[in-house]
Amino acid sequence: MSKRKKIIYLVGFMGSGKTTVGALLAEQLGRPFVDLDRVIEENQGTTIPEIFEAEGEPHFRKVEHAALQGIDRNELAVVALGGGTIIQPENRELIREAEGITIWLETSLEVLRSRCAGINHRPLFRDPNGFDRLFQERLPEYEKSEFRVATDHLPARQVVNSILRLPIF
Numbered sequence: 712m713s714k715r716k717k718i719i720y721l722v723g724f725m726g727s728g729k730t731t732v733g734a735l736l737a738e739q740l741g742r743p744f745v746d747l748d749r750v751i752e753e754n755q756g757t758t759i760p761e762i763f764e765a766e767g768e769p770h771f772r773k774v775e776h777a778a779l780q781g782i783d784r785n786e787l788a789v790v791a792l793g794g795g796t797i798i799q800p801e802n803r804e805l806i807r808e809a810e811g812i813t814i815w816l817e818t819s820l821e822v823l824r825s826r827c828a829g830i831n832h833r834p835l836f837r838d839p840n841g842f843d844r845l846f847q848e849r850l851p852e853y854e855k856s857e858f859r860v861a862t863d864h865l866p867a868r869q870v871v872n873s874i875l876r877l878p879i880f
Contacts, residue, residue, distance in 0.1 A: 718782070719789045719879075720806055722797045722856050723816035724846055726826035729791035731867045732816060736874055737789040745790045750778045759793075776801055784809040798852050812879055815856035816870065820846050822863045 719736070721729040730746050737744035751774055752758055762771045775793060779802055782790060790811075796802050797813070806813060818826075820843060827842070860873045 717879075718784065718787065718809055718811040720797075720811045720813045721789065721791045721816055722813050722853055723794065723818060723862075724823055724849060724853070725794045726823040727794075727816040727818040728862050728867055728870060729816055732862070732870045732874070733789045733791035735867055735871045739871060739875065740787075740789065743786060743788045745782055745788050747775070747778055747782075747790060747796060748793050750781070751775060751793075754778060754781075772799055775799070776805075779805055795849065797856075798849055803852075812858070813856040814874060814877070815853045815859040816862045817853070817859045818862045 719742075721733050721736075723729050730748075733746065734744050748759055751762070751771075754777075755762060755774060757765075759771065762774065772795075775796055776799065779792075779796065782788065792802075797806075823846065824839070824842065858874075858877050858879070860870060860877075862870050865873075
């Protein structure tokens with residue numbers, strides 16, 4: 712595989728470390744870091760839970776798609792996607808058109824549950840059964856990522872080092 716200079720999209724479920732790893736990876740690469748959830752909140756002037764509460768998930772997904780469209784495809788960046796971003800076909804198409812590189816931060820359900828214990832401000836993760844079901848629903852799309860890097864029980868810097876060993880650098 713040739714070395715590519717493209718946008719790197721980090722994919723994974725809530726608690727997989729996309730934001731933490733993404734910021735560290737961007738710093739290592741000297742690239743801008745974009746946290747799609749933060750972009751949405753800044754653009755909307757409210758939090759994601761408040762968007763879900765007031766407008767519902769279909770509206771949120773439209774806002775999310777618009778935020779993803781707004782990322783400059785010519786700027787080499789590291790982008791932390793929301794946990795459900797890659798599930799939407801129109802978002803996968805945007806990433807494909809941008810020739811972006813998708814890296815799944817592969818994290819076991821057990822570790823995700825542990826990392827997310829007590830978090831109740833995320834609208835789609837309020838009950839344990841819903842958490843597990845949503846993970847299973849999203850897993851097939853996560854698995855389609857170009858690369859996967861294990862994160863279970865690893866510090867963020869070690870995950871970044873694993874990413875930097877991928878054949879894209």
